Amino acid sequence: MGGYGVSLVGHCHPKIVSAIKEQCERLIACHGSLYNDKRAELLEKLVEIAPRGLSKVFLCNSGAEAVECAIKVAVKYTGKSEIISMVRGFHGKTIGALSATWSQKYRDPFKSLLNPNFKFVPFGRLDKVEEALTENVAAIIVEPIQGEGGVYVAPNGFLEGLRKICDEKNIVLIFDEVQTGFGRTGKMWASEHWGVTPDIMCIGKAMGGGLPIGATLAREDVMNVLKVGEHTSTFGGNPLACAAASAVIDVIIEERLVERAWNLGNKFKTMLQRLVEESRILREVRGLGLMLGLETRVDIYDILMKALGKGVILLYSGRNVIRFLPPLVIELEQIERVIQVLREVLLEEKKKLLISNSGCR
Numbered sequence: 226m227g228g229y230g231v232s233l234v235g236h237c238h239p240k241i242v243s244a245i246k247e248q249c250e251r252l253i254a255c256h257g258s259l260y261n262d263k264r265a266e267l268l269e270k271l272v273e274i275a276p277r278g279l280s281k282v283f284l285c286n287s288g289a290e291a292v293e294c295a296i297k298v299a300v301k302y303t304g305k306s307e308i309i310s311m312v313r314g315f316h317g318k319t320i321g322a323l324s325a326t327w328s329q330k331y332r333d334p335f336k337s338l339l340n341p342n343f344k345f346v347p348f349g350r351l352d353k354v355e356e357a358l359t360e361n362v363a364a365i366i367v368e369p370i371q372g373e374g375g376v377y378v379a380p381n382g383f384l385e386g387l388r389k390i391c392d393e394k395n396i397v398l399i400f401d402e403v404q405t406g407f408g409r410t411g412k413m414w415a416s417e418h419w420g421v422t423p424d425i426m427c428i429g430k431a432m433g434g435g436l437p438i439g440a441t442l443a444r445e446d447v448m449n450v451l452k453v454g455e456h457t458s459t460f461g462g463n464p465l466a467c468a469a470a471s472a473v474i475d476v477i478i479e480e481r482l483v484e485r486a487w488n489l490g491n492k493f494k495t496m497l498q499r500l501v502e503e504s505r506i507l508r509e510v511r512g513l514g515l516m517l518g519l520e521t522r523v524d525i526y527d528i529l530m531k532a533l534g535k536g537v538i539l540l541y542s543g544r545n546v547i548r549f550l551p552p553l554v555i556e557l558e559q560i561e562r563v564i565q566v567l568r569e570v571l572l573e574e575k576k577k578l579l580i581s582n583s584g585c586r
């Protein structure tokens with residue numbers, strides 16, 4: 226589960242702990258209207274590793290806030306007001322982010338508050354995106370790999386096609402890399418798998434090593450539409466969270482975690498693939514690097530509970546996808562242990578199914 230993807234560098238990495246300790250003895254809070262050295266240090270490192278051209282950064286405290294900023298910037302930059310989002314897309318639960326989120330479970334109770342200018346198209350279908358285009362579309366928002374929606378990887382050509390459409394129609398392309406960012410998928414940013422650069426990128430989750438921090442990165446001309454004070458956050462960019470995030474970037478680079486995610490992810494995927502071949506309960510494995518999904522033919526509740534009993538905390542994506550977001554510092558032996566537990570649990574599930582199908586109790 227990896228803390229829903231937050232614990233990318235594990236829990237209490239000594240470098241993160243010491244960065245936080247050191248900073249909290251110097252200065253914990255400092256409003257964004259004043260200069261702070263730790264914020265400057267983080268911004269420099271972030272822009273260094275960011276996709277080329279995304280050199281302006283808004284710092285906030287969560288993924289949803291990063292999305293809110295992206296939406297406002299896109300609308301102001303283009304002077305248009307419709308947003309195209311994806312079926313199964315997830316972007317957070319604040320009102321703007323929820324308007325871009327597909328799941329009815331999250332939307333229904335707050336339907337009356339949601340923005341009707343958000344339209345949903347099937348993920349991966351350029352023809353449907355074309356159909357949804359109007360003169361008034363400001364932005365297209367998409368996760369390169371859908372996380373909450375069930376670990377669906379963008380089919381080749383999709384993000385490239387979106388880039389082309391956005392360039393032709395003066396539409397802002399927003400990639401939500403809150404879950405996929407910081408090396409999780411075997412590239413620093415998932416968009417690199419397709420060589421496509423967005424106009425705006427949203428990040429969060431793993432960024433602070435466990436402390437709340439998120440960011441919206443944009444092209445300078447795009448972000449510059451915001452006037453001073455037009456979009457702010459009291460705690461956004463506080464020195465404590467910045468010190469932690471700065472140390473997270475150092476650890477990712479020093480410990481070559483991006484490469485590690487790719488190599489271990491491939492091994493993990495192969496092992497999961499083998500499980501699929503062994504068990505008829507399983508349908509398929511999806512994902513890249515250490516962001517993997519295992520789709521089953523059964524409801525996974527019992528599988529999750531049984532694995533928990535054996536010491537493995539698994540994460541779901543809906544009723545039939547087990548999502549793997551382990552720390553990138555995970556050891557191969559730990560992955561093997563997860564596979565062993567899964568194998569045991571799946572065997573128990575299969576026996577249960579056989580008994581219930583034969584009418585026995």
Ligand SMILES: Cc1ncc(COP(=O)(O)O)c(C=O)c1O
Nearest residue numbers: 287288289315316317401403404
């Ligand atoms: C792709 C994506 N965007 C946005 C969010 C929202 O982030 P937060 O929960 O920090 O608001 C999430 C959280 O799971 C996410 O996976």
